[in-house]
Amino acid sequence: MELIQKEEVQKVLERFLNKDVYVHLETTNGAYASHFNSQASNVGAFIRNVQIRYKQVKIIGSTSFRVGLKMDAGWMYAEGLTHWELDEHHRLLLAGHDAEGRLMVACEISETPFK
């Protein structure tokens, strides 16, 4: 993955406009957060291979980015994104990592289902 280039990612996000796409959306602070620090709570959510269709999309930010997808009847949103990749299956992978390289958030879009 590479650091997010806003303009390039915006272009790729627009390729999926008005198409039925599969998404993976995830946020996590790890399953061991409270094991290693009793002050912390384990927090996380993910949804995978859910089909959506969005009609408007923006990526906003400077070093860490937010993405918002507007659908007919709702929104999808991710914050804290730092890296991106268009993989060999033409899937757009966006992720936010902390300083140690641990994933904190992921937002992925694909025209075919994720494995």
Next chain:
Amino acid sequence: MEQHQHVVIILPHPDDESFGCSGTTLKFREQGIPVTYLCGTLGEMGRNMGSPPFATRESLPEIRKQELLAACKVLDMDVQMLGYRDKTLEFEDTQQVATHLKSILDELRPSLVITFYPGYAVHPDHDAMGAAAIEAVRMYPAEQRPELWAKAITHDRRDVLGEPDIMYDVEAYFEKKMKAIEAHRSQAEGMLSQFRESPQLKQLNQEAQKHLRYEEFYKWTF
């Protein structure tokens, strides 16, 4: 160490076997006892992607699969991947997973099964895998039932469960154990550094050493 014919380890993640019972595995293998690892998932939801990132959410499973194969090679044990998905094991039907495990145990006929101690294993997948493994072993009539050792890792384990029944000092195998852990390159460094930084484990270097040097288990009574 008692004489066993075949040992089966049932844990959910690539690296659980190396952190948790690789010294024990090496000890069994040295005695020529076959050991098979049934690995529940591919750790698909692991968080360590590297800095700069060398893995993505989508490429991680294959990377971890290769790491698992490499670690099992170091430990000289067989491995079967069960195909569940990381973080979802606790939402599977326990009886169904137990039946799946039992069908594999029927083939392998182990004399000893090692798994996590449900409720004392920190990660929900650990608890769920342990619970299913215990159910699978419970299905055997008492006279055919393999022995079962459960691994507890919560900080309060000793206060609640008492002293473990089995405690191996695996110092003699430490170098190989670290090699197995390091085979899980994508996750090991993150895990080891969390150990080092944890306020819970301040004297960590000592504590981690102890945690890695002594492998302890509770004997399950059915």
